Structure formats: C-alpha cells, structure tokens
Amino acid sequence: MPPQPLLKVCGMARADNLAAVVALRPDFLGFIFYPKSGRYMGRTLSPAALAQVPPAIRKVGVFVDAPVDEVLARVAEFGLNLVQLHGAESPATCAALRAVGVAVVKAFSVGETFDLARLTPYLGNVDYFLFDTQGRQPGGNGTAFDWGLLAGYNLPVPYFLAGGLDLTHAAALRNLRLPGLFALDLNSRFETAPGVKDTERLRQFFTELRT
Template identity: 40%
Template sequence: MSLLVKICGLKTPETVAAALEAGADMVGFVFFPRSPRNVSLTEAALLAEPVRGRAGIVALTVDATDDDLAAIVDVLRPDLLQLHGAETPKRAAAVRARFGVPVMKAVRIAEAADLAPVAAFAPHVDRFLFDAKPPPALAGALPGGNGLAFDWRLVRDLDPGRPYMLSGGLDPANVARAIAVTRTPAVDVSSGVESAPGVKDPDRIRAFLREARAGAAGAAGEAAA
C-alpha cells in the first residue's frame, strides 16, 4: 500500500531537513499561540522554502479568522489548510471556497459516536484527520499534539468518503501496529517524535518514517497473501 506520512509541528531548519531526507510526504506548521509548536508566519515561510516541490506544506489552524487564514495563504502558500478546531461543515465549506486551498478537517475521537460528524463534513473537505479526543480530565488540553491515542479499531472499516490520515499518540514504536490495525492510507505525527513538548528529535523523525514505511510494506504483503 502507498502510505502518506506527515510530520507536524516543525520549528527548526534541522528538523525540516530531517523530515525531508527521511522521505516525509507532508510537513505541518502550527499557527496556534497556545501550542508549544506555534510558529510565526515569517518563521514558517522560511522553514517552508526547502519543502516546496519536495513535500506538501500544511498549515494547521484552530478556529482561525478569515484575516488570519488570508495572511497564511498569502505568505506561506500552503498546499493544505488543516482545520483543527471546532469548525462546522459550513465553516469548512466557506474556507475552501474563499481561499481555493484544499481543506483537511480534524475529527477528535474517543468513541464511535464521535464519528457522526464525518458525513456532514465529507462534501466540504478534501481530507480528514482522525485524532484522539482528550478525556474530560484533560479538558484544558490542546486540540492536538497531546500524545494520546484512541481505539484504532473504530476506523478500521470506515469509508469516510474522503482520504484520511490517522493521528493521535503515534510514535516510532506503535505506528506499524496502527497501520496493521487500520490499513490507514496516511499517518500524522507530532508529539511522538519529540524529546520535549515542541522540540522535535531528528532521530525520532527518521525512526518514525522508517517504521511507518515498514508497517505499510508489511500490511501490503498481508493483503496480497
């Protein structure tokens, strides 16, 4: 199976280079001040220079205003806008129409009922990202990048009507198993390749790419057997 791998929340030239050299298909930049992975537009534009033409550039936003999105689109010129907040299907459709950039909507999951909004979003987005929903005890947690996983079996046989990425708690040690369970076409990682919140580890980035590719190859072999 052909697997897409996204490394999200990059902040330094060294980690961008590690992601590209290891074969990442997408790299993500976070525009959310509360996140330890937050970058300024100027920083992101500089980091994205070596990425353009080699991997997809993803801008992660959380309930961003039209003015914020306009600045991101103008300065960064992303290939994908990731909506990681409480955006509605109507808002996703408006963003997609106004800015002419493909949209990926994050859906946070803890139980099967959390997949209910997928049908409403599907006509208005180009891709989904299935992330873990923080438990009530972590009500103040960030929208993503919390290092939490959900029950991957919930999306194993799901056809959301759009391509999707699996996220939430993935790391080099479990990504191959996650791929085997879900047969996901794409994976996304952030905190799972960090040595501290917001601090990406080039060695862990390389390990994640290596294990993800091996997991995809193993899943493809099983499917063909």
C-alpha cells in the first residue's frame, strides 16, 4: 500500500475543467460512460481531450452493466487505463475484461452493514475493489458510509474508498489506516455543478493529504 492513499477525481465532464484538474496532478481521473448519469461525458469530452491527460495520470472509465464489447470499444477509443464496473457485473465479466489486458475496478455499494463474503467470487478476477455508499444512483450520491465496516478487511485486493468524501474529511482521511486502502475517490462533494469540479477545494484537499 502507498504511504498515503492515492487520489482519484471522478466524474470529469468538461474540457476546460479537465485541464484545471489535471494541473493538480491527481493519480487517477474518472470518466463516466453511463448515459443516465448527470456526469455522463459522452457528449462533452472527446478522445482528443482525454489524449491530453499526461500518462502519469491513469484514466478510469466508469460503466454500469455495459456489454463487454462496448467497454472494450471505449477503452480503445479513449485510451483508458482501467475500467470501473459500477453495476451488477459478474465475476465472469470482470475476468473477460482482464483476459484481454484491461485492469478492472469492481464497485460495491455499502449500506449500514456490509458482508465481505460478497467479494470472494471476484478474487482473481479484479485488480481493485471500490466501496461506495448505497443510494438511489449507482454512484455520486454524496453521502459517506461508516468506514469502520472495512476494519476487518483481510483480502489481497486493494481498494478505492468512495462515498461523499469531502474537504471536511481531509484530516480524518489523512490519518485513516484501514487494511487494503489504496486510493480515495472524490466526486460530488467537490463540485459546483454535476461534472464540474471545484479546483480550489480539490487543491486544499490534495495539500492536506500530501503534506
């Protein structure tokens, strides 16, 4: 695990805002390919825009129950480094993507409780897990869950922590020592509108976590 969690900014949807967030040097940038999302980037960001992202920043495509062929087409078109599967995708779907060299993040929704046994079928079929707060939408609901539910995590797959992370959580997250914690996923709480990130709030969060 890294000494401090890596940082992912998810839900990028505008070229000018993308350039401003790239300047902050996150470790990952997330792009949502789910048309029902308010942060859907299909009409606003081109492959040429994503091509301007430096190689050191890994590009993550977020999909919800999309066919494997569609996911692979978007990986090739937009130069994605990882795919994040945020629906009810099976272990077999994850394995099919990994079999052709695509790194997979499988997301799980966490409510008041969470059964870690749900993850067992995915072992060996994913590169990372992502834990998000259960809500009306597959992601980006803006609320946090009880991180203590992950205190007993003992699996060999590192994970992204998502779900309403905010600038007010910065100090607690900097000192958070959960087993398996690999990266923090920032989205709706750092926006001025869906898909438009508040770069000043992000800068403050990055500074708090990285110093």
